[in-house]
Amino acid sequence: MRMPQGKPGRRKAVPSWLRARLPEPVLDDPRICPAQVPGQMGLFPTPARQFARTHAARIGDRRIPDFEAVSEQLRKMADERGVRARTMWIWRLEGFARLALAARDPDQHQVANEALKDLLANGPILGQALERAALLAPPPSHRVVAPRGTGPTRQSGQRDPELRGQCAHCLAWANDRRVLCAPCAHWCCEVRKRGGIEAECSRCHRTLMAIGGLCRMCRIILAETEVDTAQVAMEGGDQLWFARPHAAGLAVGRHLPGTAPLQGRFVHKRRRARALAKAARRLSEHLLDPAQLELFPVPLRDWTRLDTTTPPALTTAATGLLDDFTAYMRGRGWDPAAFSGSIRTLRIVTGHLGAAVPIRESDVRALASLRGSLQGARVINYLCLRSLLEPQPPSDARIARARHYASTLSQPAFAAAAHTFIDVLLGQGSNPSRARSPKTIENYTRAIVEPIEAWITDGLTDPREITRKHIEDTLEPLRGDRARRLHTSLRSLFRALKRERLVFRDPARSLSLTSSRPVPTALPSDRVAGLLDRLDDSRERLMVALVAIYALLPGQLVHLQRTDLDRSKGRLRLRRPGRIDHVVYLDSLTLRLATTWELQRHRRWPDSSNPHLFVNRNTAVDDTGPPVSVSMVQQLFQRLGLPAGRLRVDRIVDEARHSADPVRLMELFGLSNLSATGYVLSAHPDKRSGPIAP
Template sequence: MPQSKPGRHYNIPAWLRARHPEPVQDDPRICPPQIPGQLGLFPTPARQFSRTHAARISDRNIPGFEAVREQLRQMADERRVRARTVWIWRLEGFARLALAARDPDQHQVAAEALKDLLYNGPILGRALERAALLAPPLTRRVVPPRGTGPTRQGGQRDPELRGQCAHCLAWANDRRVLCVPCTSWCYELRKRGASEAECDRCHRTLMLSGGMCRMCRIVVAETEVDTAQVAMENGDQLWFARPHAAGLAVGRLLPGTAALQGRFALKRRRARARAEGARRLSEHLLHADQLELFPAPPRDWTRLDTTRPPALTPAAAHLLTDFTTYMRERGWNTDFFSGSIRTLRIVTGHLGTDAPIQERDIRALASMSPSLQGARVLNYSRLRGLLETQPTGDPSIARARHHASTISQPAFSAAVHTYIDVLLGQGSTPSRARSPKTVENYVAALLDTLEAWITDGHTDPREITKKHIEDALDPLRGDRARRLHTALRSLFRALKREHLVFRDPARSISLTTSRSVPPALPSDRIAGLLDRLDDPRDTPMVALVAIYALLPGQLVHLLRTDLDHSKGRLRLRRAGRMDHLIYLDAFTMRLATAWELHRHHRWPDSSNPHLFVTRNTAVDDSGPPISAGVVQHLFQRIGLPAGRLHVDRIVDEARHSADPVRLMELFGLSNLSATRYVLSAHPDKKNGPIAP
């Protein structure tokens, strides 16, 4: 062999090692083998193993060692350990020591023995646990250390309490009056200014925290989560050498008494895991192949204990995991949307995932508590095809129906219901449906007049004549007269078409009113309008109103496909009329492009088709538009109503051009509205060729 040099290591070839085998390394002085099944006479002393001890029993045949070695190899692969061979070799030695140090009557390694393995105890404990060779930790009361403690009042020691703490009754095997923890307890409370008082549980006069002494808090905390299955119902610690306390409230458990960290937190986690494993599948799981015999009433979720849902089926567990992944991919913080996860957990736990989930079940469950949320659960279920939607009614139509039902005369009430059907396009003759808000406004405008006719003794709409309508319109002026006149003409026209009246009494009634266009806004209120905004969404909205005179309702329903970047134009969709094309200038196009880039950066996977979104509508897969309140709130912040700004832009253009055709092309106005704006801007042209 070559001569060894300092600082260098030579590997011995395998063929040479085979000719000169090393002696068997099994030192009987290191963890000597014992007779299996023999009980230990003395407790195991404190010790500390090292690599040298492991090398001296490297050839010993130890039961269970191969199982631990296999788990160490799997853990090395799972953790992608770089120095795999050295890592396994080092831990195998300590695994031999842990298995060799077992008591003769124990098959598993005690959890308390892991502290003897230096810093390798936690990872070896994991390997032993995976190999089913780690015993659960024992629950023991720690004995306070020996020493001298404070005396009782008057400096006299109680002979009945020798070796026992006077407060927590812990045995210390010495002549202490108070153990170290109770001494620290009293010191901290006195430092905060507390004084002795009667305990609410044991009725002793001691230092209290939360109305209980230290011993009572320990007992309550220990029995709050009983993972070791050792707590007795209505039981307590024995009071040796003292009279029994008959007044103990032993059946009283106060949740939250135990500390939030430390061993009590570990006990809570183990209790939750044990309760999760003991749960059973729900008895109400839905099956896709089961036919519905009759329509079932809505489920009453208030009768269920939503705090402990049943166990999940494999499909439901996979769905819950996919829902969490879906939320993370959307960029949402799952800590703030735990209510959505809890809602899906409860619904799928009780009903399963084989059959579609009804939308009303999710909404009913989410309405039970503020900690339950259903909006994102509905979107996700709809996206995965697991939602059975329910027909949704428009709130405006619901209010209009309610108004019609409150009319005291049945004939008038039935006529108004028929009128609502006609406005919605559901009459005997097909017609274009009006918007729900228009239907509500028409019905609300009619209520007072109909009730007045009923008070006068009329019982049927066929009794109403032209004179009745004129009398109703006579005391009204302005917008109130115009709204009632429009609603009455619409009502009797619909009733005549449905053959509920013989003639239309409102057909020949005209209302002469003067509509004055509001004056232009002062220039100082409009100057610097866009400079007050810092949101990329607000600037294009204000620009479209101030430059192109769009209305808030038109901004709400703009789609992303309506904006053509290549041609620089915006398509304005109008129900029942031709679309209006708006050619945008370079400034407005820059604002719209900046908003599109900001939206894509903040919500890259948003599927909402509308041009303007909020943080709620952007992540809603149903694609709802923003509410009109968002636009109104924007113009309230800048101090200019959107309607006034809309009129001011048209008046300003009419003042410069005086051409109604140009107003019709720019703003999509009707010929009558365009003429009215021109005449308002140029009063001298009222008798000219454009006069109506």
């Protein structure tokens, strides 16, 4: 329409009849960038599109968040650039700004950088305004082209437009146009940094970046379904996920190398799984009932077939016993890492057998022998204190070895005779006698095995065929201690067989052996001087003093008890089975060393119940009260470079030089008359022709 003259810049009003024929302009068309629920993730990728000014005019009245901030930045940019048509320039860009803000994904606050291309030529300058208003999302940090063979592709490795928005590696869906999601792109970069290459996944058989033969998707699926508390594992399929903020992280489980640490939801899932498995446990079917009588002896249980990975539930009594055992161990001051194997052993035993009936010691020992992580010694001591242990018959390792030596004989008649010989030495023959020590029984049995095997090789089949000539031929090539040991063993063997009427006569009865006995000699004074100054431990100093001053044997040291020491009277009692006890009168130095050791022992083990005088870190906490081993004493003197036997002989010889009285030696050291006389003759050779000469 023409503008009327005289009124420039003003249009004539539209007639009413014409306005009635034209529809009202649409200023908020819901078909243009429809409003979405804030925070909801888009299910499908945004299709390719182009915005025009007509689209902006159709949402001119829509209230769009953050629009005022962009409009303000556009006005500042117009002033900075000195735009002449300022109003028209701002009006055009504000329309496209409405379109860009209205087209944002519902879960995003900023405009995606890829969406600027939809604004045609206005994209670059509008991108500057959005960036100034902090409403422009940064471009993707990694842009990885999908490798060949990972999905439908076109030339130059480009994905099909219909599949845009789905990650080529983990198949996660997102409302964007990325070839790879950000976590998978980061995964590929990390694998390349470690020197990894594309390889076939052992699970999905796709050629992708993999670690340990598994791609990222398979690793996450295995981690998610490792503990399937949510019941999401599927047979023949995999559960997919969304990308962006809802994408699965890089934590891929504890059983896979080179993965993220154990944290987050995987720890909670495993903890929940353990709680569910513990709640699902049932009581054992083999619980012992104290009211049930025993019809026949129960054989030794075979614990090797037991599955210790899933122990049964504990009864109320077993739970209380396990808690009391833990408190008992902590009260002894033991490290929790040191008695975890004992707690595990008691947990398995009480879980399967209960705590209402005493547990057999053989069951605890059999279970503890299965693997190194199970320990039974402390469990046996604790059950014995609580009167819940059925002890097994005592057995001696030396006697067991002697029985083994006897069983190795190839001829049954000789093997039976060797076992009878052991029974006689134990005092279990037809005529009861005093039992010999286990060490003596072992030495005798070991000595006779070799000559008996030689006789069997020569064709002998029965002990009654052995004559005096056989024994003499066996002893003829031997000399020294070896000959004396074998001679004594064979005489003891045939004497026992004659008592049990297994042989008609004793071929070794009148057999004698001529041998030289070593003369006891003293040690050089430089080797004995300063022995106590080389030691710092009070226990070792007391041991050396008892051997060097009072000529005690290592076997006597280990069997000394605390009640044998009377510090008020300065006396020490030596127990001698089958003989009268020997009393030693201690000097001030030895009493001072004994007091120092008692104080040290009380500080280190204040609640030790071991009755022996000398203990170590193992025997002090053992409630059965075992003695220390003789080898511990021998190792002490080996470090000093002086055997305990030589030091004992030196002390007796030195006393014999000063007194020359065998009776005094017998009183001081508890020797026999023959031994005391030998020491006196060794110290005074000139008296061999006197009244004490043999």
